Amino acid sequence: MATERKTTSYWFLDYKKFFGTIDHKQIGMLYMMFSFVNIVFAGLLALIMRAELYNPGKDFVESRDWAGYFTVHGTVMIFFVVMAMGAGLGNYLVPKMIGARDLYWPRWNNIAFWMLVPASYFVWSSMAPIGWTAYPPNAIVLGGDKVDRWLIGLILAGTSSVIGAINFLLTVIYLRRPGLTWKKLDLFTWSIVFMAFIQLAATPVITIGLVMEFLARSLGATYFSTNAGSSPLFWQHVFWSYSHPAVYIMILPAMGLTSLIISRFSQTEVFGKVSMILSMAAITLLGFIVWGHHNFTASPNSPPGWFFTLTTFLIAIPSGIKTFNWLLTMYKGKIVVDVPFLFAISFVLGFVLGGVTGVMVNTIPLDLVFHDTYFVVGHFHFIIIGGALSAVSGAIYFIYSDMTGRMYNRKLAYAHYIFWVIGYILTFGSMNVLGALGMPRRYYDYSVLSILPNYDMIVLFNRIATIGAFMQGIAFTIFVFNFIYSAFKGELADEKPYNIAIPRLWMTDEEWEQLENMEVMH
Amino acid sequence: MNKLRRKSLLFVLGFLALINGLYSSIAAPNDYREKYDEIFKIQLILSVIIIIMVLVMAIVLLRKYKSNEAISPKEIKVFHNNKLEIGWTLVATVLVLYLFFISLPPTENFAAANNKQADVTISVIGHQFYWEFAIEGVVNSSFTSLNFTTGEIIPLVLFQNTTYLLKVTSADVIHSFFVPELGFKVDAVPGHYNYVYLENIQKGEYRVTCAEYCGVNHYNMPGLIKVV
Numbered sequence: 001m002a003t004e005r006k007t008t009s010y011w012f013l014d015y016k017k018f019f020g021t022i023d024h025k026q027i028g029m030l031y032m033m034f035s036f037v038n039i040v041f042a043g044l045l046a047l048i049m050r051a052e053l054y055n056p057g058k059d060f061v062e063s064r065d066w067a068g069y070f071t072v073h074g075t076v077m078i079f080f081v082v083m084a085m086g087a088g089l090g091n092y093l094v095p096k097m098i099g100a101r102d103l104y105w106p107r108w109n110n111i112a113f114w115m116l117v118p119a120s121y122f123v124w125s126s127m128a129p130i131g132w133t134a135y136p137p138n139a140i141v142l143g144g145d146k147v148d149r150w151l152i153g154l155i156l157a158g159t160s161s162v163i164g165a166i167n168f169l170l171t172v173i174y175l176r177r178p179g180l181t182w183k184k185l186d187l188f189t190w191s192i193v194f195m196a197f198i199q200l201a202a203t204p205v206i207t208i209g210l211v212m213e214f215l216a217r218s219l220g221a222t223y224f225s226t227n228a229g230s231s232p233l234f235w236q237h238v239f240w241s242y243s244h245p246a247v248y249i250m251i252l253p254a255m256g257l258t259s260l261i262i263s264r265f266s267q268t269e270v271f272g273k274v275s276m277i278l279s280m281a282a283i284t285l286l287g288f289i290v291w292g293h294h295n296f297t298a299s300p301n302s303p304p305g306w307f308f309t310l311t312t313f314l315i316a317i318p319s320g321i322k323t324f325n326w327l328l329t330m331y332k333g334k335i336v337v338d339v340p341f342l343f344a345i346s347f348v349l350g351f352v353l354g355g356v357t358g359v360m361v362n363t364i365p366l367d368l369v370f371h372d373t374y375f376v377v378g379h380f381h382f383i384i385i386g387g388a389l390s391a392v393s394g395a396i397y398f399i400y401s402d403m404t405g406r407m408y409n410r411k412l413a414y415a416h417y418i419f420w421v422i423g424y425i426l427t428f429g430s431m432n433v434l435g436a437l438g439m440p441r442r443y444y445d446y447s448v449l450s451i452l453p454n455y456d457m458i459v460l461f462n463r464i465a466t467i468g469a470f471m472q473g474i475a476f477t478i479f480v481f482n483f484i485y486s487a488f489k490g491e492l493a494d495e496k497p498y499n500i501a502i503p504r505l506w507m508t509d510e511e512w513e514q515l516e517n518m519e520v521m522h
Numbered sequence: 523m524n525k526l527r528r529k530s531l532l533f534v535l536g537f538l539a540l541i542n543g544l545y546s547s548i549a550a551p552n553d554y555r556e557k558y559d560e561i562f563k564i565q566l567i568l569s570v571i572i573i574i575m576v577l578v579m580a581i582v583l584l585r586k587y588k589s590n591e592a593i594s595p596k597e598i599k600v601f602h603n604n605k606l607e608i609g610w611t612l613v614a615t616v617l618v619l620y621l622f623f624i625s626l627p628p629t630e631n632f633a634a635a636n637n638k639q640a641d642v643t644i645s646v647i648g649h650q651f652y653w654e655f656a657i658e659g660v661v662n663s664s665f666t667s668l669n670f671t672t673g674e675i676i677p678l679v680l681f682q683n684t685t686y687l688l689k690v691t692s693a694d695v696i697h698s699f700f701v702p703e704l705g706f707k708v709d710a711v712p713g714h715y716n717y718v719y720l721e722n723i724q725k726g727e728y729r730v731t732c733a734e735y736c737g738v739n740h741y742n743m744p745g746l747i748k749v750v
Contacts (some may be wrong), residue, residue, distance in 0.1 A: 064737050071581045123540070131735045137712060138695040138736060226713025232696060233711060265591050269600040272607050295696060301636045301717050306629055313618045320614045327579045329599060334589040346578060352576050356569035363565065363621065364556045364629040368706045372698060372733040436562075438702025438735040443741040451746075452702065453731050 019114070022106035024091050027113050029403060030397065031088025034113070035081050036480065038259055042076040043476060045069045050427075050469040053462050056447035066444040067129030074132035075150070078250065079157045080120045085392045086166050086253035087112075089418060090192045093260075094168065094422075097189050099177030104170035115160035122153030122286045125315060131442060133239060136224040136232045137409055140216050151214045152521040158207045161249075165199035168192050187263075187270055190277050191256025194284045198245045198252070202288070209235065240291035250384060251351075252280065253390035255322060258344045260306035261394050262326050265341035266333030272326045279325075281316035286315050290314050293362050297371045305364055312362040323348060341415040343394025346421050352387020353425075354379055357432055372442075375435020378428040384470070386424045393420070393479065398481075406490035412482040419475035426468025437461070488492060534574055537689065551724040551749075555705030557628035565621065633705065635719035640687035644678070648690075648697030648710035651739035658689070666744035667730070677748040682725055688718040698734035701747060707733050723749045 007072035011017050011026060012033075021027060049069055052061045061069070091109065095102055102164045103109050111452040130139040139147055154367035171195050176185070185193075213235070215221040224235045263270045272278055292308030326348055335341070361370045370376060393416070400408050439446055439462075449458055534556065550556035642656040656664035656676050659728075667674055680686060690699050692710035699709035708716045730745030 063741075067738070067740075072545075129738075135696055135734070141695065152719060180668060230632060231711070231714055246636055266587070270604045273600075274602075275607050275611075297707050298696075298711060299714065299716065300708055301633055303633070306626060309625065310622055311630070313622050315619050316612065317614045321611060323576060326580075326611060327576065327583060328601070330580075330583040333587050334591060334593055335584060336588045336590060336592075337584070337588055345584075348576065348580065354574055356565075359564050359618075359621065360562070360569070363561060363625045364632070365561050365625055365705075366553065366565070368632065368708075369702060370701075371553070371707060438729075438731070440698075440700060440731055442735045445741050448742050448744055449729070449731065451727070480649055511575065 009270065010036075020110065022096050022102070022110050024106070026073070026086045026101045026110065027109050028090075030113055031084050031091060034116060034120075035084040035088060038076050040480065041124075041260035041475070042073050042081060043473065046072040047473050049073070049468060050446070050466040051353050053446070054466040056450075056459060057445055058461075061444070063444050064129070065127070065192070067313055067442070068127030069132065070442055071127070071128050071131055071150070072124060074122050075154070076280060077384070078132065078153065078246070079161075080116060082250040082483065083157075083161060083246075083394075085159070085389075086192075086195060086250065088390065089253060089257065089271040089395055089399075090164075090168055090476050091193070092403075093395075094171060094189055095175070098172060098175060098180060098181075099170060100125065100175035103167050103491070104175060105167050112160045112163040112167065112261050113408050115163075118161065119153045122156065124148045126150040126153065127347045128341060131244075134235075135239075135477050136213065136214065136216070136235050139213060139395050140224065147455075148214065149208030151217075155207055155210050155214075158203045158210070160206075161199050165196035165203070167203065168407060169200065172293040187259035187273065187276055187280075188253075191252045191259075191280060193264050195249050195252040195282050198249050198284060198287065202242045202245040202249075205238060206246075209238035209242070212238075219406040233295070233376060235297070236295055236298055236507050237291070238262055240294040241288070244284035244294065247380070247383070248283060251494070253283070254347060254388040256325060257330075257391040257425075258347045259400055261340045261344040261391075262329050264398075265338060265344070266330045266335045268329055268331075268333035271331065272321075275321055276325055282318040284319075285316055286311055290315065293367075296364050296367050300368075301403040307370040309362055309364055311518035316359055316408075318353065319351070323352060323355075323373055339408075339417065340394040340398040342417050343390050343397065346390040346417070347387050347394070349392055349421070350424065353428070354382030354387055357382060370435050372440055373435035374431040374439050374441055377441050378431030379434060381428045381431065386421075386428065390420070396483070400486070402491070404487045405493060406488075407493045408482050410487045412478050414473050416478045416482065419471045419478065423468045423471030423473075423475055427465045427472065428468075430465035433461045434465070435457060530597060535572070541597075549724070550705070552704050552720070552722060554628070554632065555703065556565070556601050558705040561625060561628070568617070573676075597659070597692040615722070624714070632718075635687065635717040636686075636715075638687065638719045640685040640719060640721075642684060643687045643689055644688045646688050646693075646699055646710065648732070648736070648743075649698065650694050651732075651743045653699070653743070653745045654693075675677050675744050675746050677727070679702050679748045679750060680723065682723060682749055687723040688720065690716045690718065695736050697732045697736045697743070698744075700731045700733035701728050701729045702731075709734055745747040 011021070012029070017026065021030070048061065052059050065297065082493065090466055091103065116285070122490060127145040128150040130142065130147055130150070134147070134150070149388045172185075173190060212221065212223045216223055216225070223234050224230055259270050259276060290312045292304060293312045297303050358373065359445055361376055361379055362365050397413060435459050438452055439449060446458060446462065449455060550559050587601050645656050646659055647654040647656070654664060654668035655667070665676060667676055667678070671686055688699070691708045691714060692712045694712065696712070698707050699708040706718060706720050710716070726749055727745040728749070730747060732740055732743035736743070
């Protein structure tokens with residue numbers, strides 16, 4: 001086993017390695033660090049917004065800055081936190097899981113990562129007041145270079161994600177250890193394959209869209225203008241035909257991590273593995289034909305609305321199958337209740353809460369009220385924070401000792417867990433209530449809603465949401481502290497607490513021995 | 523243990539009864555809102571059942587199979603049960619199709635507004651940052667939702683026994699005409715008309731807000747519909 005590392009190596013302190021590394025583990029760690037830095041600042045933006053919303057009326061944020069905050073919060077969290085985490089964990093784990101020494105293109109891997117850094121600079125420095133959806137005409141008529149910076153940042157991020165996707169696909173196709181057939185491939189690697197497929201197929205669409213918007217701003221192109229026989233609605237179709245699949249780019253790796261963690265800690269094989277793979281395939285393919293559910297209220301009189309409702313409802317079926325498969329994976333297992341396992345359970349909870357609210361918001365008679373209210377915000381934060389980020393946190397605890405050679409502090413990790421779960425349920429649950437009460441999203445001040453019959457409730461639930469958000473802030477502070485402190489001062493993990501290399505489950509003893517020899521060689 | 527189970531069952535039933543009671547006590551002011559309440563109630567009850575099922579399964583399995591002994595990879599068992607898997611796939615499919623079909627008639631009803639004949643057609647035009655209303659075919663009937671000198675909200679007055687067609691569009695960027703208590707919102711898109719058919723609204727005042735981000739004062743774009 002690869003337990004020979006006895007001390008921690010601080011490779012990232014060497015600037016040549018820091019910028020030039022082509023090692024998949026180190027690039028994976030760079031992705032994770034990058035993601036941590038971004039989540040801290042984008043999380044601070046969220047806390048500023050929630051603090052402003054604690055009381056109705058204007059407190060300390062200017063209305064002019066408000067839109068910049070929610071735009072950057074959304075964009076950064078999607079492209080530079082959750083997607084970067086997916087890429088980072090994929091980088092770290094996939095070669096280990098398939099028995100490869102590195103990714104197929106190590107140098108391109110480095111380039112793809114370093115493209116994200118200027119991308120995030122452009123997005124952060126833009127503070128563009130457009131929302132992450134950048135709907136024209138608003139995004140086109142705004143003067144200054146804010147929106148242009150945002151567009152350049154996203155074009156770079158998209159390019160990076162396409163390179164990463166090609167790299168992952170080539171790696172899994174060509175570098176699998178001999179004998180590891182597609183059927184034996186573990187569910188995390190499968191999830192990265194589906195994620196990479198979506199990135200490769202969908203990202204060019206948004207890149208073209210962003211270039212079109214850029215040309216519309218800089219050269220006066222009329223792609224989205226009514227005068228030229230087009231419509232601003234055209235952008236919404238371009239945008240969502242990428243951005244809905246993009247949701248699955250964020251959630252698929254988290255599903256894979258959950259399968260990995262739950263089966264490893266229950267010491268069983270995942271229940272119904274074939275149906276798990278088929279479910280992911282179904283989600284991937286259906287994900288491409290559901291985008292119209294974002295446009296129900298944009299053109300309610302045009303017929304295909306029901307079509308998108310149907311396709312979106314169909315996604316609920318594989319999602320439900322996966323949920324029950326995760327739960328039944330524990331059946332007759334020997335469950336080791338440890339930090340990563342608890343986070344995987346938190347993923348299932350967040351995914352179910354986000355899932356049932358997703359079904360609600362997809363039903364057109366309900367969407368007519370919920371669309372663009374806090375209900376939608378609550379729904380996707382349940383999926384992304386309660387779901388994806390829980391799974392990612394669990395995975396980081398899972399590979400922590402392997403990354404740093406040290407063990408994290410368990411007590412702090414449990415504190416992180418408790419604050420995190422209670423925090424996200426309070427915040428996003430309240431947001432769902434707020435949406436049902438009629439509070440639109442992207443509101444800087446909700447005192448204008450005071451004639452609504454349930455205004456008292458709106459104030460109350462905004463306060464609960466803010467309290468929950470600060471609990472999540474505390475949880476994340478504990479996480480970051482634990483992460484950094486334990487990397488230097490934590491107990492040495494001589495004996496690996498978790499076996500994260502190729503799952504032994506499908507191997508004969510000779511195969512396993514062969515593999516161990518291989519690892520020592522490299 | 524038995525007592526605990528009975529208590530939790532009572533708690534769940536009580537919660538469901540509460541949802542039921544909450545929703546039957548408020549009378550919906552119009553069709554759209556009525557359908558919204560009806561479907562929302564069904565979905566809320568189903569969701570609560572699903573969430574409780576998942577939590578109970580997780581807790582029961584965790585308690586039963588909790589263990590700290592590591593086992594050798596050879597002992598790892600693989601479980602799968604085709605009958606069970608096909609069974610719950612079918613149940614999920616039926617459930618989802620049921621939810622789809624109950625939502626279809628109100629969906630079609632709302633979407634068909636542009637084919638309906640109404641007594642009065644009102645054009646609703648979104649501006650940064652107010653609404654403009656005008657009765658089609660009546661000269662000089664245009665007025666704004668906001669009195670610019672006093673800051674007062676000027677209501678759009680509708681009669682209960684008249685049918686209306688709202689023709690929603692925008693003069694600048696995209697807005698969304700949102701009336702939560704009447705159970706609908708519809709985007710105001712420049713160069714594009716969206717239609718809403720209104721009839722038989724209960725007398726009262728209903729708040730209009732903007733639900734699509736439209737600029738600095740997005741949060742402050744109020745309007746009022748008054749039904750007499």
